[in-house]
Amino acid sequence: MNNGLEETKTLIKGLVDKHGQTNNRIVVAPPFTTLQVAVEEAKGSHIEIAAQNMHFEENGAYTGEISASMLKSIGVKTVILGHSERRAYFNETDEMLSKKVSTAIKHGMDVFFCVGEALRERKVNKHFDVVQFQLEKGVLHLDKALWNHIVIAYEPVWAIGTGETATPEQAQEMHEFIRRIIAKKYDQSLANDISTLYGGSVNPSNAKEIFSKPDVDGGLIGGASLKATDFLSIVDTV
Template identity: 55%
Template sequence: MRSKIVAGNWKMNKNLAETEALLTELAAKLPDTNAEVMVAPTFVNLAAAVQSLESSTINAIAQNMHFAESGAYTGEISGDMLVNIGVDTVILGHSERRAYFGETDEILEKKVKAALAKNLRVMFCFGEELADRKSGNHFKVVESQIKNALFSLDANVWSSIILAYEPVWAIGTGETASADQAQEMHAFIRKTITEAYNAEIANNVSILYGGSVKPANAEEIFSKPDVDGGLIGGAALVADNFVDIIKAI
């Protein structure tokens, strides 16, 4: 049975004091839930977050990593560095990494394999631009992003993959794919994985929706059979909002 997951991507927000305050509030208000709850603070606060959450069921995860083990990559973070501070999951392929930092499918394939080699779980993000949706190419774009980065993987490592569908036109815009649109795409993703691998892998992989999820729409989105949770942006920066989204699952 696949996991239900609610993950908060804090992006480039919260200094150390703000990070510790938010984590303390989240830990105190965390509802009883069968879902995995994750937060991804900025790198400079990640080690402190891991330590702060030692007695909590909330998991501190990384927003990104490099594919190299070490070397002359100024400003980058390796998988070993994440493992060394107690991190077990990393987000890869976020649309902002693709758009602002030029991360291609080829680069992401290398990152995914590097993370898996360090026994890190990968939360792999993908999704179409507004132009793709309007032109009707959204299914082709999503299929291509998944295929190019993930379909060279051996079947036995898919237990360490979490997928996060994030329509780019619904990230930070206030726009949200309808619950039916999310379900349609998530079902398509499972069908695509079934065709490339098998139904068992497709039915066991958790697929999260990311794109302006809020307390007001979370329950409807999470109610869809192929939506296994959410990758939450802005709403994850306010404890009460994030807690309400966790309750919705």
């Protein structure tokens, strides 16, 4: 819940000016109020615009919610689902997220699906169990052919907005584990092809070390994405 109209325009313009024709995948997820402006600013570039959330129903009496068709009507074809803040503050359950994923896929949208453990779960060595459960409930019900719409983002909850960051080794360990889970359910080829992102206080100073790990394909950037210069620096690192 950051950045109004002008800040969003400035961010997108900075990205388009420097990386508008990049081969890397750069996705920006502004608030609902600036999504359409962001789409217009990014037009003609390779910068993608995503929503931070969406409802699983097609329409109806769900005041304050946004549907997949509403997003698509303004040119948004990607959505972040399962973010830890949605799970923690808005009581989004694994069952609810499974419905959201299915609805998004039904509409041909790409999904950045977030998984991750809380500090208490890591302290009692339940972090692998938590992530596996979230994957099983959220996305492992999908047919293999639909996984070209899925990106997995691992965000250790204890490292979001706290300034704490998982060590590169911890990030690599979990990303490798996620690929093993996918390989077990489907096959190794799919597991190798899936993009897995690390989210948890990534900034220009630690990005290089984190992204150098073999199973970390990129980042789900939070606070450091609010300023074009910082975000551009992270993109450069990728």
